[in-house]
Amino acid sequence: MQGTISEKTFYQYLKCPNWVYFDAYAQAARPHDVLMVKLQDDGLIEEKERDLLTDRQDLVEVTAEDPDEAFAQTLTFMRQARQTIYHGVLVDKHWVGHPDILEKVEGRSHLGNYYYVAADIKRSREVRDDYKFQGCFYAELLERIQGVKPVQGYIVTPENQSLSYLIEEFEAKYELTLTEIEKIIAGKRPAHFVTSGCKQSPWYKECRHESERCEDLSLLNRVWREEVSKLEEVGIQTIGELALKSIPELEKIAPEVNSSRLEMMRDQAIAIKENRYIIRGNVDLPESNIELYFDIESDP
Incomplete structure (x- = not known):
């Protein structure tokens, strides 16, 4: 849905900020390859996920496909104090979260003497930063819905082990990233900067074409953002301008x-x-x- 922010938006932003922009403002949506989406999500196939949940005593599943209907169903389960909610959906205005699991824990909230924490089922055996962005997003949505923010986020591994992390320790980075995403959703176009991460986006060809058209410095292989910023500060904006400079000139400026x-x-x-x-x-x-014999290529 155009104009919405979900847990996947953070992954998209980290890989290519223009991915977020094109998804929000392109005339037509561009669905990603189904296999690529699954790989990027780093989750398990649904059958394996269900196997991990077979020992849950009070397990319910949200089955509605429409986000608003799915949220209503999730909220009903939360108010009923169900222990484990699978495929829940959390909605607040243009924010839509899809945690794999919502688990009831003891504590005070608008719901009563309990509240919910979120967990995602992942193939990884470690907690990566992109998982933490998603967890912070779920935590903020849960705070708006139930009146209390979870202290920890969770990842469930293929061995059914729960890995936890503190929301507070990652919150500053999350807030900064969310602010930039909100600016893009509001209409601010991100600067061109092609990286290997852009190849994850279904809009890679557009990103590449625009960067080539304006001879953006990010087309240089393995160039760092800080280096590009330094060159732009001294008036070198394009590959053509850089090509005309001598090394002594560059060292001076x-x-x-x-x-x-x-x-x-x-x-x-x-x-x-x-x-x-x-x-x-x-x-x-x-x-x-x-x-x-081997092939040598630059990236991108």
Whole structure:
């Protein structure tokens, strides 16, 4: 649904901020490949998830497909104090959360002498930052719905182990990221910056095309955002402008950037602009009875 923020939006933003923008403002939605979505979600197949929940004594499942209907069903289960809610949906205005599990715990809330915490079932055996963004999002939604924010977020592993993390410790990073996402949803277009993460987006071709059209410096292989910012601050906005600079000029106007990095970026800019190879040094390979041939590519 265009204009909404879900737990997946954080993953999309971290990979490519323009993914969030295109999803919100493109004339037509562009569904992602089903397999790619599952891989990006890092979850388990539904049969395996259900196997992990077979020992739950009071398990209910939200089955409605419409977000508002699913939220109403979730809220009914929460008010009934059901122990475990599978496939629950949490909604507040344009925020929509889809935690795999809502689990009832003891404590005071608007619901009574209990409240709910959220957990996602993941293939990973460690708690990654993108999981924490999702957990913080669920926690804020739960606070708005039940009047109390969970202290911890949870990940359930394929071995049915629960890994916890403190919401408070990650909250500052979450709030900053959420603020930037809200700006994009409100209409602010993110700056062009092509990275390998952009390839995860169904809008990668558009991102790449726009960056090529304006000769964006992010087209340079393995360039850092900080380096691009330093070059832009001294008036070098495009690959063409960088290609025209000598190394002494670059060292003078951008002393904060390492000289060898400046040379590497300048040579790349020339190679891209003139569509030619630049051999920066010879490689002496040892002789061997077996020869291996391999392909070398830049990314992206």
